[in-house]
Amino acid sequence: MRGKEVVVKRIITLNVNGEEFEFLTEVHRTLLEVLREDLGLTGTKRGCDLGTCGACTVLIEGKPYLSCLTLAADVQGKKIVTIEGLAQDGEPHPLQKAFVQKGAIQCGFCTPGMILMAKAFLDENPNPSEEEVKQAISGNICRCTGYTKIVEAILSLTHK
Ligand code: FES
Ligand code: FES
Numbered sequence: 001m002r003g004k005e006v007v008v009k010r011i012i013t014l015n016v017n018g019e020e021f022e023f024l025t026e027v028h029r030t031l032l033e034v035l036r037e038d039l040g041l042t043g044t045k046r047g048c049d050l051g052t053c054g055a056c057t058v059l060i061e062g063k064p065y066l067s068c069l070t071l072a073a074d075v076q077g078k079k080i081v082t083i084e085g086l087a088q089d090g091e092p093h094p095l096q097k098a099f100v101q102k103g104a105i106q107c108g109f110c111t112p113g114m115i116l117m118a119k120a121f122l123d124e125n126p127n128p129s130e131e132e133v134k135q136a137i138s139g140n141i142c143r144c145t146g147y148t149k150i151v152e153a154i155l156s157l158t159h160k
Contacts, residue, residue: 013076016041017085031075032056032067035082043083043112047141054140057113058082064120083112086119094157095119102153106144114140118154127158 013022016039023038032049035041035058047055049068056067059081086093095115098104105111114137121128121136128136133154134147142150 010073012073014039014072014080015078016080017082018079025072027071027073029072030068031058031065031070031072031080034072035067041082041084045109045112047109052141053110053113054117054137055110055113057116057140059116059120062120062123064117081116083116086115093119095122095153098153098156099150102149102156104145104149104153110140110142110144114142114150122154122157128155130155 008027009024010027011022011024012034013020014034015021016035021039023034025034025038032044032046035044036046044058044067045055046068047053049056051066051069054066057064058067059065060070060075060078062079062081065075086096092100093115095118099111099115117137117140118133121133125132125136130151133151137147137150137154
């Protein structure tokens, strides 16, 4: 006879988009699962769930992380930003506007992760070359656009 599976739960507190959330959850759950299923922040996308597509990218303390490979319990006390938290005073972030204006969005599935990756990159490197932009987003897969318009949108915000 198989033993009963023990599910360990713990109260977790996360700071997401400037708000504190406290909830009871299983300790093995990923940040991606918690964001989408517990907090209802479905802007963060689940693509591969294996760390290879970049669709689940969020910012943690301003750096890009794959939320499908990050345990929610491990990022307590850190500032997490999802695509829902990027707008300021009801205005879309300049990267969001640039993606729309340059036609860098088709199905939109890759867009939240792509924009957050681009934000972290431009915060570190406001004057990148085209090659550097391509390199920066190389871990974010887009099946629709062919990347050209995405690169154009990101470059349109550089200070050259
Ligand atoms: S869903 Fe996380 S990298 Fe693909
Ligand atoms: S716009 Fe469809 S995957 Fe990028």
